[in-house]
Amino acid sequence: MTPRIVVLAGGVGGSKFVLGAREALRRRGIAASTDHLTVVVNTGDDLWLSGVRLQPDVDSITYALAGVNDTARGWGRQDDSERVNAELQAWGVGWPWFTLGDLDLGTHLARTGWLREGATPTGVLERMATRWDLGARLLPMTDAEVDTVVTVDDPDRGPRSMHFQEWWTRHRATLPPLAFDNPGIEAAAPAPGVAEAIAEADAVLIAPSNPVVSIGPILAVPGIRSALRQTSAPVVGVSPIIGGRVVRGMADVCLGAIGVETSAVGVAGLYGSRRDEGVLDAWLVAEEDVDAIETVEAIGLTAHARPLWMTDPTRSADIVEAALAQARV
């Protein structure tokens, strides 16, 4: 059997998981192609900066699949430099706390040029995929421009709103968030191919990305949640919580803001069971959280516990295999 797998994914955690998915398919003798592995990527943290379009999660996953990502820093291109960024600082332009690598900027400029010529984000990703053999088809969650806006409780200035990247990168998520919004997302539609891929999949996997600001925007695009609820494929989520703590990023702060406990149970409840109004059939928890299984099963999910540390593509592939086993694929 040559399964068709759809992964919903955000940035760094999503990249590692997608590498694992490609590796898992290779173990089965499938040189993962666009027929077998479709990645629906969060675009909620995209932004315009000095007239240039940045897509942090799209680039993280593209670079990881291309093998040109900076694995030490965890973002951007390996062996990158920052000459242009230093110039931009000298001009007093941009956000001083937001670093643009030179090689990374090449991607942003190529993308911006294509967008200004009229390409859609989907079309841009198609063109980007011709440069490297990614072994997967990448789709943006939507072709609409949807920002993530964070409302924070600023101790000095009171409640105010800012772009997610400002909160995340400049303030390191230290300003207490009150809410996350994607203004206009109710008018967005899934990018071409997204709903079809979910409908025709043999398994849909939700990567252990940030549930609020990576997976949340994907699920908030009208049509994606219903596609997940209607597909004949099992939908298996992988917990981004290990031992009751977030693996990376600041997901605990995000979860707290929306009133969800930072635990394998809490995130499972956020996504919910397809038996009720949710999107999951199964939930893979970390071996450290084996105690969560009983509670997770009580909300209508099958659950297993496995090692969930994605320390390398081999371990990530093991996790994907465990998720596929839960999906009986």
Next chain:
Amino acid sequence: MTPRIVVLAGGVGGSKFVLGAREALRRRGIAASTDHLTVVVNTGDDLWLSGVRLQPDVDSITYALAGVNDTARGWGRQDDSERVNAELQAWGVGWPWFTLGDLDLGTHLARTGWLREGATPTGVLERMATRWDLGARLLPMTDAEVDTVVTVDDPDRGPRSMHFQEWWTRHRATLPPLAFDNPGIEAAAPAPGVAEAIAEADAVLIAPSNPVVSIGPILAVPGIRSALRQTSAPVVGVSPIIGGRVVRGMADVCLGAIGVETSAVGVAGLYGSRRDEGVLDAWLVAEEDVDAIETVEAIGLTAHARPLWMTDPTRSADIVEAALAQARV
């Protein structure tokens, strides 16, 4: 007396001449300020490239005044690199024959960001002037976007049109030009301050820039020619032809296309005398072209011969002094 000087200028030749003008003012004890030296810069060869706004002549003059220009190459920033450009090539974006330096790109991106925020080209130049002590006020000829289009007689493909930069840089001006146009320039207006600077000047100098594609677009902006014809200041041109040959660039090809002889007399005739329908009162020719003086005087211009090789700012300042002497300033 503290004269107010206006210079009309294009790229490389214009940069050298403007450096000379600043030096000439310094010799008079004037730390050239925005009150004394205004440069009206050609923007006819500006272009959009992958969504980024390039202003080659503006940047050449800015970098030269700031002392950060690459004097060996004759364009761009000194000690520049091309990492982003190599990436753009890898993405198949942009014009492979058009090199973007990394430091240079910083300028382009800063400008593009300001333009997209709503700044005018005039406002952009004001902001750029805050970074370095330029010792002069730079004004774009117009805030309108005016391209220079070249119609060529392509031996392989017949007559066709292309952006000036494609013809100049890609084809090294080897495709025979049939015509130069600035579509839409008839609807353009002088940038704020240009007409006023000309009206209030003590001397207006036309730099030895390319008469067709550098000075030509400036004179073609409606309102600039009439300002030159009406100002009480003498208008002195400096010949870009030395010994019957162009000093740099491919001005001879441009002149030929519009039926003007490549000579000090030919260019003087192109600009014309204010006594008739032209813009000049005086014309400074190269010592090699002393024979031209009689003919130039016959069309109504005062004329002198001087060494016109701008080998360094001192020589350029001597030339500016000679031009100011012709203007009795």
